[in-house]
Structures are given as structure tokens and as C-alpha cells.
Amino acid sequence: MAITSANQLELLQTAEAVAREKMIDPGLVIEAMEESLARAAKSRYGSEMDIRVHIDRKTGRATFTRVRTVVEEEELENYQAEFTADQAEDYFEQPKPGSVWMRDGEEVTEFAGKPQVGDTFEEIVPPVEMGRIAAQSAKQVILQKVREAERDKQYEDFKDRAGTIINAQVKREEYGNVIVDVGTGEAILRRNEKIGRESYRPNDRIRCYIKDVRREQRGPQIFLSRTDPQFMAELFKMEVPEIYEGIIEIKAVARDPGSRAKIAVISYDNSIDPVGACVGMRGSRVQAVVNELQGEKIDIIPWNEDMPTFLVNALQPAEVSKVVFDEDAERIEVVVPEEQLSLAIGRRGQNVRLASQLTGLDIDILTEEEESKRRQAEFEVRTKLFMETLDLDEFFAQLLVSEGFTTLEEVAYVEVDELLVIDGVDEATAGELQARARDVIDAQNAKALENARELGVEDSLLAFEGLTPQMIEALAKDGVKTLEDFATCADWELAGGWTVVDGERSKDDGSLEPFDITLEEAQDMIMTARVMLGWVDPDELLSSDEDDDADVEEEQEA
Structure with missing residues (x-):
């Protein structure tokens, strides 16, 4: 095939047709054609030459140009595409017809001195005759470029759609993964992102959550999910206008896909009940979401800034007697009646697990009897501490613990008035208690310092303010x-x-x-x-x- 006037317009027509079919920019197809023609020309003139092709966007005329670049003498490697400034002078003084000098993208007609490094000498060369192999190679280049343009377009179309729901059509199933058609390409619903044992047949319509869009070497990969907690949140946004409008906000979602889920909501309008709005008239709104999620049971919970209150709501339908929140450890202890224990834990721990995911806390569940035993054990340990260190009888030690004293430091350094509220304690007794406590603390400090010195602690650390001997x-x-x-x-x-x-x-x-x-x-x-x-x-x-x-x-x- 020769690039002649007979087929110049064909190039433009082909580019338009391909671009229209693939829904990409016609300029990208023409660029692919230019590159394929340049490759074919290199196979004719020599692979070391820098041959470039430009196709006129109006006439379809293809111009073949050989380009040589001025480089430093020590960097000269390719004699077919590079030359030094001295060698370039000869080309400038005796220019060939149709040749031009270019510097920074502009034509140079006169040099002030020698040509500079980076200048290029461009001369037109005759078009090439493309044989069968060259034409096949050119076709492959064009197809590759078109595929890359399709992938780029698909990535641009979907990169900002992550986190939204898409309706797709099933194409096929591969090793449990479902490949779906999303209009401009394919997306994948992995088997671990399907609810339960869902199965689909070709041409089935499914609704999925776009979990991630990544640009990979084999093209953009669109990963879908039906198990992601945000899939349920987006479904509620579609079914509940108040959520879409921002009157109600979904604060947290926890799911056991296909089985049970919990969703925490809050209303910014006091006249609107967030739970009732999400349930809908006769449960119509929540039922639409349940049907999409294959019958997944959904608990809708009012969100509360107070974490213990929120947890009590999250453990519904179980009733909670007491909550102890350790904010530093991000753990929470829940006490429930004996008959509520199985309900609070749920089948295979499902209820407490979802509540933990919803609140972001580790939850320990105790019965009232277990909590009572633990408190009694703590009471006995503290009583024994005061009996042994302060030389008190059991009754008096229990009085101290009952009044909230837990350590020797609290007894030694508390205000005397707080000891006087204890029955049978006068000023003399309070003074004696504090003296004994301080003596024990001083002895413990001295022993701790002795042990620290034996371990090799230096004076610089011993003198550091804020560290006790025990520390x-x-x-x-x-x-x-x-x-x-x-x-x-x-x-x-x-x-x-x-x-x-x-x-x-x-x-x-x-x-x-x-x-x-x-x-x-x-x-x-x-x-x-x-x-x-x-x-x-x-x-x-x-x-x-x-x-x-x-x-x-x-x-x-x-």
C-alpha cells in the first residue's frame, strides 16, 4: 500500500469511523496512524533513523520527515539521528529543499553563531510503499493505541464514580467471579464480594457498589461489591429522600452480608424521627433495601454522641443493665441480666460483633452475677492490701474500701476531712492512718530506688522530675x-x-x-x-x- 492522494481522505474517514465506534477522540486515532506509518518507514529507511509522520487533519496528506538532533560530542551515539554542532553547520550552510531548522518548536532561519544543543534538522523524505507485513504491523499499532485510548477513557469515566451504585448487566462468570458490562467496558464482582451464594446468569441485571477503580497495566480495573457496608448506606440514600437531602445522616454501618446488619442514623431536624424515616410507611423503605440485599435483616439505630448510650442502642434488642467505658483503651464493658446474655451476644456472636463494628470499640459482655463476683474479688484484694500494709483489722479495712479508697497514696495524701466521714474515725485516728500509709510508701520508695541502682540506673534518670521510684x-x-x-x-x-x-x-x-x-x-x-x-x-x-x-x-x- 502506498500513501498517495487516492487514499489520503480514506485515512481521515477511517479515523472518524473508529473514533465514533469506540467513542474516543478522532485525534487519538490519527496519532496512532502517524506512529504506525513512522514504524513502517523505519523498517524501510533503517531502525536507527528518527522518522516522524504528520497527517494533515483537513486533507489527510501524510508527510514523512527525518529528524536529526544536535547533541554534545561526547554524547553522540546514534549517527543516523544525531550530530554535533560542528557537523550541523554544513547542513545549515547548504540546506536541502524542504528542510528546516527548529529550535524550541520554532523555525530558525539564521544562527547567531553555531547551532545549539537541542536544535533539530528536519528534512522531508519520500513516502514508503507498505508491504503486507508492514501493513499488518501498522494495523497492530493502531489497534493497540485505540485500546489504550479506550482504557484511558474508561478510567476517566469511572475514577470519580467510586463510592456510588451502578446498574450493570452480567456477561459471564469465571471461577466464581462475575464479569459485568458497565457500558464502556467490563467490571468485576469477585466471589467474596457477593452476598451469600448468589449466582447469576448471562444478561441478568444487577446493582453493585463501585468499591475501587484502579489503573493497571492491563487496563483500568473496576472492582464491584455487594457486601461492602457502604453499599447498604447508598441503597438507603436512594430510598430515603431525607438522607439524600442531608436532613438525616448515616453515621455508621456494620454488616454480616446476607444475614444481618446495623445502621446508625441521626436527624438534624428535631421534627423528623431518623429511624421512622428510614423504615418508611409500613416498612416500605427498609423493605426495598432488604429485598435488594437478599433478605438481610436490618436494625436501624439512633446515633448518639455519648458512646455508652450509643452502645446500649446498638445492642438492641438486648436490654443492658450497666455500661463501663474505658476511653483510653477503647474498650467497653456491658453488664446484662442473665436471661439477656444470649440475646446480647447473638447467634454465633453476631449481635455483639456488629455492635462492636458499629461503635469501633471492643466489647466485653458480663452477666450481673459475673460482674458482682468480679467486684467482690476487687473489694477483697483492696481490703487485704490495707490490712497487710496499714496493720488494720478486716472491718476497718472494708470501711476504707467502701468509702472509695483504692491505694495507699489516696489514704496518705487525701484531705483529713475525707477520712473523718468514716464512722469511728476521729482526727487522731485519721492522723495515725496517714502516718502509717506514708511510712509504708517511704519504705517502698526506698526499696524501689535500691533495686533501680542495683539494675544500673544512672543519677541523671533518678533526678528526673515526674518519675517516682517505682516508675x-x-x-x-x-x-x-x-x-x-x-x-x-x-x-x-x-x-x-x-x-x-x-x-x-x-x-x-x-x-x-x-x-x-x-x-x-x-x-x-x-x-x-x-x-x-x-x-x-x-x-x-x-x-x-x-x-x-x-x-x-x-x-x-x-
Whole structure:
């Protein structure tokens, strides 16, 4: 095939037809044609030559151009496509018909000195005759470019649609995964994203949630889901106008796909009940969602800022007697009547598991009897502590515990008036109690310091303000023996914390965790140690704190 005037317009017509069929820009098809013709020309003139082709967008005329670039002498490698500035002068002084010099995209008609590195010399070469192999190769290039353009368009169409629902048509099933037609391409619904044991036949219409859109080497991959919690949230948004309009907000969703789900909602209009609006007249709204989710039972729960109250709602239909919330550990303890235990836990732990997902907390469920036994055990431990350390009889020790005293420090340093409220305690008795408690604490401190020194703790750490002897002993047992060691610690290494690995929360024990040190207190102590060592400039630290305060004020004003 020769690129002659007979088939010049055919190029444009072909480009238009392909672009219309594939719904892509005709310019992309012409660029693919230009590249395919350039490849064919290289096979004729030599692969080392830089041959470029330009097709006129109006006439279809194809112009073949050989390009040479000026490079530094030491960088000259390809003599067919590159030359030095000295060699380039000859071409400029004796130009060939149809040749041009280009610099920064503009034609150069006169040099002030020699040609510069980066200048290009372009000369027109005769069109090539394309044989069968070259034509086949050109066809492959065009098809490849068209496929890439299709993929780019598909990615652009769907990249902003992640997080929405799409209606698709089933094309086929491969190894349990469902391949669906989404109009401009295909998407995949993996078998672990299907509800239960759903099965589909070709041409079935299904509704899916676009979970992710990724650009991969084999083209954009659109991943769908019917098990994602947000799929249910989006279904409610479609069924409940108040959610779509923002009057009601879905705060949290937890699902056991195909079986049961919990959804927490809040209304920003006091006249609208969020639960009733989501249920609808005679349950019509929630039933539409249930039908789409293959009969999945849905508990609609009013959301509450108070976490214990929210949890009580989340554990419905079980009744809760008592809630104990540990905010630092993000754990919550729930006490229920004996007859409510199985209902609170649910079948195979389903109810408490969904409530945990909904609140983001670890939940421990106890019966009233179990909680009573535990409280009794704690009472006995504290009673024994006071009996042994303060030399008290059992009755008097129980009185102290009943009044809320849990440690020796509380007895030793509390206001005397708080001891006088105990029956039978006068000022003399209160003074004696506090003296005994302080003596025991002093003895424990002395023993802890002795143990710390035996473990090799240096004076720099012993003198650090804010650390008790027991804390220093605990640090020494964990290998922290100098102020430098202390300054290199992370806050969680002192105060403890939680780590999430593969969705499972694991506890990180801190050296000073038994002393109820918070993360903020640990951060302050570590930073103080770094300032003392000269690792941190206190002025810069103060400036940073002021900036943080200013940011907080701006956020509050906004």
C-alpha cells in the first residue's frame, strides 16, 4: 500500500469511523496512524533513523520527515539521528529543499553563531510503499493505541464514580467471579464480594457498589461489591429522600452480608424521627433495601454522641443493665441480666460483633452475677492490701474500701476531712492512718530506688522530675537506665497503646502503664528529657505549640 492522494481522505474517514465506534477522540486515532506509518518507514529507511509522520487533519496528506538532533560530542551515539554542532553547520550552510531548522518548536532561519544543543534538522523524505507485513504491523499499532485510548477513557469515566451504585448487566462468570458490562467496558464482582451464594446468569441485571477503580497495566480495573457496608448506606440514600437531602445522616454501618446488619442514623431536624424515616410507611423503605440485599435483616439505630448510650442502642434488642467505658483503651464493658446474655451476644456472636463494628470499640459482655463476683474479688484484694500494709483489722479495712479508697497514696495524701466521714474515725485516728500509709510508701520508695541502682540506673534518670521510684524501677527492668534511654522512648512504649494488624487490635504494654500514665503525659516527659539533653530547642518547641494553638483557634472560628 502506498500513501498517495487516492487514499489520503480514506485515512481521515477511517479515523472518524473508529473514533465514533469506540467513542474516543478522532485525534487519538490519527496519532496512532502517524506512529504506525513512522514504524513502517523505519523498517524501510533503517531502525536507527528518527522518522516522524504528520497527517494533515483537513486533507489527510501524510508527510514523512527525518529528524536529526544536535547533541554534545561526547554524547553522540546514534549517527543516523544525531550530530554535533560542528557537523550541523554544513547542513545549515547548504540546506536541502524542504528542510528546516527548529529550535524550541520554532523555525530558525539564521544562527547567531553555531547551532545549539537541542536544535533539530528536519528534512522531508519520500513516502514508503507498505508491504503486507508492514501493513499488518501498522494495523497492530493502531489497534493497540485505540485500546489504550479506550482504557484511558474508561478510567476517566469511572475514577470519580467510586463510592456510588451502578446498574450493570452480567456477561459471564469465571471461577466464581462475575464479569459485568458497565457500558464502556467490563467490571468485576469477585466471589467474596457477593452476598451469600448468589449466582447469576448471562444478561441478568444487577446493582453493585463501585468499591475501587484502579489503573493497571492491563487496563483500568473496576472492582464491584455487594457486601461492602457502604453499599447498604447508598441503597438507603436512594430510598430515603431525607438522607439524600442531608436532613438525616448515616453515621455508621456494620454488616454480616446476607444475614444481618446495623445502621446508625441521626436527624438534624428535631421534627423528623431518623429511624421512622428510614423504615418508611409500613416498612416500605427498609423493605426495598432488604429485598435488594437478599433478605438481610436490618436494625436501624439512633446515633448518639455519648458512646455508652450509643452502645446500649446498638445492642438492641438486648436490654443492658450497666455500661463501663474505658476511653483510653477503647474498650467497653456491658453488664446484662442473665436471661439477656444470649440475646446480647447473638447467634454465633453476631449481635455483639456488629455492635462492636458499629461503635469501633471492643466489647466485653458480663452477666450481673459475673460482674458482682468480679467486684467482690476487687473489694477483697483492696481490703487485704490495707490490712497487710496499714496493720488494720478486716472491718476497718472494708470501711476504707467502701468509702472509695483504692491505694495507699489516696489514704496518705487525701484531705483529713475525707477520712473523718468514716464512722469511728476521729482526727487522731485519721492522723495515725496517714502516718502509717506514708511510712509504708517511704519504705517502698526506698526499696524501689535500691533495686533501680542495683539494675544500673544512672543519677541523671533518678533526678528526673515526674518519675517516682517505682516508675524508675519499672523502667530499669525494661532496660531504660539513663536519661538518654528515656529520651529515645516512644510515648506508647511508656503509656502503652493498641495496634491494628489485619483488622485485629492487639495490646502494646507500656513500661509505665501500671501507673496510669496517659499518652499526653508520656509525650510531655519525653520532650522534657530531650530539652534537658539539648536535643530540642525549647524556643522552637514553644513556637510550635503557639502555631498549634493558633490552628486550633482558626478551626474553632471556622
